[in-house]
Amino acid sequence: MSDRSQLIFTGKPFQYDAERDAEFERLVKRYPTRESMILPALWLTQEQEGWIPAEAIAYIADRIGTFASQVYEAATFYTMYHLHPMGRNHICICRTLSCWLRGKQEIVDYLRDEIGLKPGQVSEDGKFSLEEVECLGHCGSAPVVQVNGEFHENMDVDKLKSLLAGLK
Amino acid sequence: MAEMVKLFVNGQEVEVESGKNLIDALEVVGIEIPHFCYHPALGADGNCRMCLVGIEDGRPPLVPACKTPVAEGLKVQLDTDKIKKIQRDVMELELINHPTDCPVCDQAGECKLQDYYMSYDHQATRMRVPQVLKGKKLDFGCGVIHDQERCVLCARCVRFTRQITKTGELGIINRSDEARVTLFPGRPLNNRYALNVVDLCPVGAMTSKDFRFKQRAWFLKRNKGICHGCSMGCNIFIDHNREKYKDDLIYRFRPRFNPEVNGYFICDKGRMSYHQENEGRLKSARIDHEDSPLVQALQTARRRIEASDKVLLLVSPNCSLEQMLAIRSLATEKGATISGYSDGCIQTGDADGYLIQDDKSANRAGLELLQIDTTYDFFKESLQRADTLVCFNNDLFFTDPDPVVAEKLKVLQTIAISTHETPFSRQAGIAIPAASYSEYAGSVINKDGVLQYFGRAVEKNVPAPEMISIARDLGATLTEPEALLHAMKRCIPALAAAESDQIPERGLKLTLSEAAHVTA
Numbered sequence: 114m115s116d117r118s119q120l121i122f123t124g125k126p127f128q129y130d131a132e133r134d135a136e137f138e139r140l141v142k143r144y145p146t147r148e149s150m151i152l153p154a155l156w157l158t159q160e161q162e163g164w165i166p167a168e169a170i171a172y173i174a175d176r177i178g179t180f181a182s183q184v185y186e187a188a189t190f191y192t193m194y195h196l197h198p199m200g201r202n203h204i205c206i207c208r209t210l211s212c213w214l215r216g217k218q219e220i221v222d223y224l225r226d227e228i229g230l231k232p233g234q235v236s237e238d239g240k241f242s243l244e245e246v247e248c249l250g251h252c253g254s255a256p257v258v259q260v261n262g263e264f265h266e267n268m269d270v271d272k273l274k275s276l277l278a279g280l281k
Numbered sequence: 282m283a284e285m286v287k288l289f290v291n292g293q294e295v296e297v298e299s300g301k302n303l304i305d306a307l308e309v310v311g312i313e314i315p316h317f318c319y320h321p322a323l324g325a326d327g328n329c330r331m332c333l334v335g336i337e338d339g340r341p342p343l344v345p346a347c348k349t350p351v352a353e354g355l356k357v358q359l360d361t362d363k364i365k366k367i368q369r370d371v372m373e374l375e376l377i378n379h380p381t382d383c384p385v386c387d388q389a390g391e392c393k394l395q396d397y398y399m400s401y402d403h404q405a406t407r408m409r410v411p412q413v414l415k416g417k418k419l420d421f422g423c424g425v426i427h428d429q430e431r432c433v434l435c436a437r438c439v440r441f442t443r444q445i446t447k448t449g450e451l452g453i454i455n456r457s458d459e460a461r462v463t464l465f466p467g468r469p470l471n472n473r474y475a476l477n478v479v480d481l482c483p484v485g486a487m488t489s490k491d492f493r494f495k496q497r498a499w500f501l502k503r504n505k506g507i508c509h510g511c512s513m514g515c516n517i518f519i520d521h522n523r524e525k526y527k528d529d530l531i532y533r534f535r536p537r538f539n540p541e542v543n544g545y546f547i548c549d550k551g552r553m554s555y556h557q558e559n560e561g562r563l564k565s566a567r568i569d570h571e572d573s574p575l576v577q578a579l580q581t582a583r584r585r586i587e588a589s590d591k592v593l594l595l596v597s598p599n600c601s602l603e604q605m606l607a608i609r610s611l612a613t614e615k616g617a618t619i620s621g622y623s624d625g626c627i628q629t630g631d632a633d634g635y636l637i638q639d640d641k642s643a644n645r646a647g648l649e650l651l652q653i654d655t656t657y658d659f660f661k662e663s664l665q666r667a668d669t670l671v672c673f674n675n676d677l678f679f680t681d682p683d684p685v686v687a688e689k690l691k692v693l694q695t696i697a698i699s700t701h702e703t704p705f706s707r708q709a710g711i712a713i714p715a716a717s718y719s720e721y722a723g724s725v726i727n728k729d730g731v732l733q734y735f736g737r738a739v740e741k742n743v744p745a746p747e748m749i750s751i752a753r754d755l756g757a758t759l760t761e762p763e764a765l766l767h768a769m770k771r772c773i774p775a776l777a778a779a780e781s782d783q784i785p786e787r788g789l790k791l792t793l794s795e796a797a798h799v800t801a
Contacts, residue, residue, distance in 0.1 A: 116459045120466060167466060180449025181465035189454040247456070
């Protein structure tokens with residue numbers, strides 16, 4: 114996992130649109146404590162913006178009534194939250210034990226050398242973004258790559274090449 | 282006294298207090314269980330895994346001692362090969378990305394990583410890959426500097442800001458080897474107890490901007506003291522050192538545990554108040570604005586007091602009980618009036634319901650116990666009648682806006698006995714330097730009526746005389762230690778009833794009825 118501590122300030126105040134505002138109020142009733150809303154609130158933000166700007170973290174903390182540091186912790190702990198704008202196609206490569214042993218590094222090296230895409234970055238044309246993530250729970254078919262939320266098992270460089278060729 | 286239970290540690294029977302966890306209970310009988318994250322004020326977090334021990338009763342082979350309460354007959358293993366291996370392994374993991382910059386680290390000498398390395402690890406590194414680099418010398422605000430690479434992620438600082446100050450500025454972000462303590466951008470440490478994270482940090486990750494690079498820990502002499510910053514009377518360590526060719530200086534105050542008073546912590550203002558002990562002091566005696574030998578100043582002061590008809594003694598609410606008694610005996614001897622007026626010490630609205638109090642003096646309860654009047658009306662009336670004012674470190678009236686008081690000060694004969702150079706000492710007819718609270722021993726009573734004793738910590742190259750000996754030189758009769766103790770016992774029945782003449786380490790709680798027993 115890369116260092117995810119760098120947040121991006123957009124310089125604009127964040128708030129939910131009417132739909133997500135209503136959804137927040139609906140969800141908050143489900144939990145015994147308001148702190149439980151941290152993860153759903155981050156999801157709502159990502160749905161709305163595509164990623165999570167620093168202002169949104171402060172907004173969520175203040176709206177829930179918890180510490181900004183606590184929302185910051187959750188947002189950086191889970192790689193599913195994007196802390197900067199992503200490419201049109203978001204690639205996650207598992208870097209935990211089984212995938213590492215079964216050759217995830219070759220795939221990461223290929224992307225770095227051939228496309229110039231490093232973990233935590235977006236390609237220059239905005240087509241791809243890459244993140245190394247912790248265990249995706251498909252160790253039996255390692256290495257595993259997730260593209261736009263879809264799992265691709267038993268991956269290697271050749272399979273990745275044909276996969277990427279089919280993406281816009 | 283809590284109930285005792287018997288348990289076995291490495292086969293040896295020991296008797297410990299019930300209701301505690303293994304770490305706390307065994308510490309009392311001198312058995313150390315290494316730990317990073319557990320702290321009695323913050324509870325058991327169980328994240329560091331350093332305190333894993335074996336219990337022979339069929340439960341899982343290893344349990345964290347911080348989460349295991351003592352129980353009768355418990356068989357605890359601390360020295361099996363398995364436990365030793367676990368301790369070595371945890372240490373190895375802690376040290377993988379640790380910069381091991383002990384020679385330039387402030388914590389060296391009082392660092393848990395160092396101590397535990399020597400006691401439980403002692404192996405060479407096996408690391409052959411570059412270390413993870415993180416943030417260095419990050420200014421977290423409130424005088425706290427953070428080094429993310431030295432951090433062992435015990436989360437004590439994080440839990441302190443969430444549980445104790447409830448300000449929650451700190452968090453641990455990322456995960457795995459990239460995890461680090463940090464702030465949310467733009468929300469720095471902003472509470473009045475922030476520097477406690479420096480003490481809480483078991484390693485050198487949190488350091489104090491004020492103390493950094495000033496002294497090596499092993500050169501500091503650690504004396505027990507009482508903070509005089511407010512009426513809470515927090516227990517502190519006074520860490521001081523006399524460097525070669527220099528004077529004995531205080532380098533920091535640290536909190537000292539006292540469950541009856543301050544618990545484990547002190548406020549930042551009190552912690553920083555050590556600067557006032559080192560700086561701005563009245564260094565030499567003066568007669569009519571001319572430097573003078575101390576003896577001569579004392580003799581002149583005595584003559585002037587004896588030649589006066591109406592002397593007003595003004596005593597500070599920061600004086601110790603012993604000093605107040607000595608000064609009161611001087612008043613009796615000379616037929617002088619004595620006042621403890623010091624409303625300037627009170628900053629209404631500053632108290633926070635935790636440690637910080639409105640009253641910025643250490644012993645106002647002492648003034649009350651000795652029935653020394655503290656009202657403004659009495660002070661003003663006495664001042665108008667007086668021809669000589671002897672001020673024992675209490676010149677808060679100096680900025681009194683009342684024109685009558687201001688006018689009177691111009692014509693009055695004044696004697697300032699002062700620890701510090703102040704506007705009043707500069708103006709006084711005679712100025713006599715006095716020892717401050719780190720330089721004498723004495724007793725004070727805090728706002729809850731807890732009587733506490735503190736010893737002498739600092740010995741200056743040229744010690745200023747103690748207030749009691751100054752009072753004696755001015756003609757006080759009650760100045761010998763035995764006589765003062767006797768007088769204190771007459772005021773405080775609880776002290777008289779105590780077996781020892783020593784005030785207990787954690788103080789003596791006086792009841793209201795005791796305060797009412799006062800002998801005038």
